[in-house]
Amino acid sequence: MRKILSYIAAFSFLAVVSCTNDDQDIQDKQEDQPILSSDAKALSKRINFANSGVLDMKNSSGKNVTAGNFPLVLVAEVAPPVYNGKTLRATHVAVEGNYAYVSYNTEGETYLGAIEVLDVTNPNAPQLVMQAILPNTDVSSVRYDNGKLYIAGAKDIYASGATSPAFVGSMTLSGGMLTNSLQQTFLKGNVGTDVTSSASKYYAVSGATGVFAQLSKTSQQVEMTIPLNDLRALGYNNNKIVVLSGTEGVKIYDANGLNLVTSFATSADVEGAKRTIDFIDGKLLISEGYNGVGVYNLSSGAKLQKLAVPTQIPNVNPADIVSNAVSVNSGRVFVANGGAGIYVYAPENNDLKLMGSLDLTGSSNFVMSKGEYIFVATGAGGLKIIKTVAPANGAVNCSGYAAYTGNEWLNVNSGQTLEYSGTKSLQGINVNHVLTWCGALTASQGVNINSNATFNMYGQMYQGMQSNPWNSLNINSGALLNQKGNLTTYGHMILNSNAKWKVEGNVTIFGNLTINQGSKIEFIGSNSTITIHGTVTKNGNSTITGTFTDVNNKL
Template sequence: MRKLVSSLALAVFSVLTVVSCRSDNDSESPNEQDKGIILNSDAKALSMRISYNNSGVLDMVPGSTVKNTNAGDFPLVLVAEVAPPVYNGKTLRATHVALEGNYAYVSYNTEGETYLGAVEVLDVTNPNAPQLVMQAILPNTDVSSVRYDSGKLYIAGAHNVDDSGAPTPAFVGSMTLSGGMLSNSLQETVLTGKVGTDVTSSSSKYYAVTGATGVLAQLNKTSQQVEMSIPINDLRALGYNNNKIVVLSGTEGVKIYDANGLSLLTSFATSTDVAEAKRTLDFLDTRLLVSEGYAGVGVYNLSTGAKLQTLAVPTSVPGVDPSDIVSNAVSVNSNRVFVANGGAGIYVYAPTGSTLGLLGSLDLTGSSNYVLSKGEYIFVATGAGGLKIIKTVAPQSGAIDCSGYPVYNGSEWLNVNSGQTLEYSGTKSLQGINVNQTLTWCGALTASQGVNINSNATFNMYGQLFQGSQSNPWNSLNINSGSLLNLKGNLTTYGHITLNSNANWKIEGNVTILGNLTINQGSKIEFVGTTSTITINGTVTKNGTSTITGTYTDVNHKL
């Protein structure tokens, strides 16, 4: 039954903020906490929490139990890991991510009885070097979910009522951003319920759900006033799709409403879930995907509610407690489905006919509690383990025409024997590459282990190549005696690069080396054109006489 909520139950508050340039690890006294939101725009200090120790090419475990040694079709790299903020000795945990353009907005709360949250802004303009550029600490407030819409950030969470004076803990808010950055303009609306669990929006309205004895609320974007509210128990998530509002209750299942007036269109049961656990939902064509905890991910017909498929949780993962194998979240991007299966990691599915088939899984450190994929990125929240930033690898749009080269469908180890001249195209993930004569690749590649261009061999790489890992930098890229690496595009290596005696490297594009660069006697590096760049994070060792020619930008001034 739909009903309007009285002004006694809901109130709109303007929240005053304190602007600060403090480090996020500095302590604040209780009196300072009471002042409101604390903004921090010290990007250098904030970004010290970003680690590249585990960065590199990711190997996906195949979905089939049948051994498959073919190259993979979905190359991925772990860009970086972001440790959670620590405030007043409390370690926060990531809860949600909203991505807009080059900015990712990450929300945090605190486990247990403490109310303490944050929102941070990650700048991913440089995909090899993301930066934390701004932070808002929200004392006495947990943040469950964030959504970007037209220059505003919508926030759902819970306040400590002893501090806020509000009649109930749950709230939803709207923060006006300034150039994509967090601001001191935040309006909040108190809602019935223990916690605001999720928030979404349409072109004219925005919507929130609250947990326990909760509600689905429709709010006016301008006034922040609640226009309509429907009581529903134990609400976990909501979404907007094709003028429909879809909500998930842990006890009442899925309910679908017309966004114009919130009239109930249909409802259907899902599995009864663990109380208060965070869950998400997403859409794939006419299907609704719902994370259902130990019951996996339910795939439903959005119109009828008929269950089409279950993406079951893994039955057993070595070294993982079965109680930690649970489908916490689901995200859809470019016809692929990503499921955060707790301690089992991230599972990736894709349509195969009328059903979804398992492509493979990613074994990530920590329990995967939340996943969002949008554009070329996959963000995985691992609670106290922080946030993992994963990038999909694809050719640069329109950069190079690869139509003249045959598509590669071979082994995960690409070997070119003496006397062979091989040419391929495509987007593939490999274990490694050994070139003993001539190899040309047009497109995009990852190689998790070594790339060896052996004596007097040639490797023409036209497109994007990612190689190695920071955890084992000696799985390196080696340009050996008399050989040539001819690069037209982008190269990122997470380990070391070695140019042995009389090696040759032509660069027309951008190179990033997270490890070390060794240039031995007689080697030549030639930069072609006028716009090439090289970024070297490690050390550069030059043994004997070598030559570097051409016009280029040495970002870290290492050459």
């Protein structure tokens, strides 16, 4: 059977509300139960750190001169699962606390999906802790709400006996983990494309000649349906349900009774493409494919702005540059622009202004940002985990230091004493006398504390890239790195002769650590930790003092 994800009809349905008992195509069914695995060690073998490290965000001209205000690191990449010889592709992510729930489906005629739980409690060592394979089932979208996952997708009607391909359901979690407690309800349409929820209800849309449905959280029964064409996405905002159709535009319903409040047209879109919506400051953001992201007044429907798709990206086919998804987090807007990567915007003078872009390998098909993380699904390329960098709450008081407004290379000349605060992304740092930084820093290339110089780092710092470990962190002859807070270096770290390193906090070194003659490492206090993934080389006599936890027993 050919898998049909959506179909655009040449006419529109009148929006009619029907009750469950009058709709013969909607019924409950429980079969094809999830195949569960909680072998975190085996699952986590798919997590790859080869490209981990500090990300350089490009501005609109393609390069930066001044230091950036939004430092980011690529934590890891998660390869997609393979089941019975079929490689799945990531479709959606829901985030709750330190858990990310990732959904998958399979391209082509095969119906095969999965949901996985990613634990990011330790940002330097994420783990896949659970998996549920869903036979004969594609999963389009997941949403976490109060101990349950709400799921939308499609079933193979011949293999499963389902009355309709489109379904919506809920899985009861246990301590945040997946279970076999999955209830499914079938809807008219070829595929359940999206799901959202309110306090007592949950809502779903199904593509092609599908429906917008309201279901009871307690009984799982469909309470109301409204037939609409080519349904792509929906969202809950201020007691309103916002529904996106590829052909009929936006329809906004009151959550109390599903009365239509307003509707308005949007850009025409490619048949069957996955799209998302989100909200910021009373505005509705819609990913509109080749038309970019449309920004609409949520009350009037007036189009306020268009975030156009980028053009003339080197080595990228223009046909692969398309706005697939949009996500809002902490006043920033993230757009998945296919082969062009992720574009980041922030409000400025009532408009959204481009902050910069992230050039990621693979096509950015979906983006979800919540808390400190940005998750990017790249289809068959799997999932990318990106972390924002900020000072740890309450770790340091930076009130006595000036804000840094310089360029992306921070150079401290001989005889200079410089003191700065803030959160910045840099290319690199050269210290030839005294530098104090209070806050958070990233440096994508080298950090050199040269002979007899001092670098006081109070807060969080990330340095380097795994792909080029020789862009290293160097404490040279007689120099001092005085670290209070957390340090992560993705390249090598080298202490040259008589170098000094004082540590009060946590250190992670993905590369190698070299400790040369006369070097001293002093751990302050009783709670410091060091995790070294590479090798440790000690040349000559050196000293390591203080109380600390050596996680991998390398020192």
